[in-house]
């Protein structure tokens with residue numbers, strides 16, 4: 001992270017920094033991670049930060065929470081280039097990229113309105129990633145092909 005960006009969002013002692021999020025998707029990222037702010041810990045969100053690699057990027061710092069791989073991999077569809085930095089005692093102890101999981105359970109809705117996951121209360125969607133390279137998705141219940149754009153809107 002450049003010096004400018006470090007100044008923009010304060011250094012954290014313990015927690016998770018999600019960097020290189022496609023702008024302006026940081027709020028969507030918080031949503032998917034189920035981070036509401038009700039938890040009481042300090043959360044810093046920076047939108048449209050100038051970045052060399054992406055022109056603009058979003059950054060999220062979640063203090064006193066170490067996000068696990070299975071949580072952050074859910075971000076694969078909306079922030080595939082994001083990096084996850086785990087900070088312990090001001091030191092970067094783990095840096096990882098997001099990996100597309102085989103399937104994503106819950107959060108996203110199947111775009112097929114007649115799909116059982118939309119009509120049956122309490123049934124989580126199960127979206128299978130059938131081609132990781134070209135990002136081809138399919139609902140495991142109704143077998144409909146799904147595009148990433150359909151999931152995000």
Ligand SMILES: [Zn+2]
Nearest residue numbers: 110115139142
């Ligand atoms: Zn479906």
